[in-house]
Amino acid sequence: MTAFWSFDDQPSAGGDPLLPGATPAAIREGLLPDDRKRFDNAYSDALAGAREQLDLTELFRCLEHWRRVALLQRDPDRFASIARRAAERLTGEPVPAGESLARG
Secondary structure (H helix, E strand, O other): OOOOOOHHHOOOOOOOOOOOOOOHHHHHHHOOHHHHHHHHHHHHHHHHHHHHHOOOHHHHHHHHHHHHHHHHHOOHHHHHHHHHHHHHHHHOOOOOOOOOOOOO
16 A cells, blocks of 8 residues: 655645544544654654655555544534443443543
């Protein structure tokens, strides 16, 4: 797979900052605080890999993954509801509304 990107792929000024081509800063800002450190680590690793391999494919893949997570998390209450429903389907047990979404 070859990654293609150009400056023109950036979201337009004044539009949704999480459109495809979003900046790493916009992506990080859209994440819940608990995921920002995970993003920082993944982004740092992807940058190092791109530098070492002279290939941006994995960097773009990383940014797109986290952009989609940020889109899901932009409404924290809705995200929590979706995460709880997914956990209930996976475990077969109800998850209390006040329970933390953090991994155990």
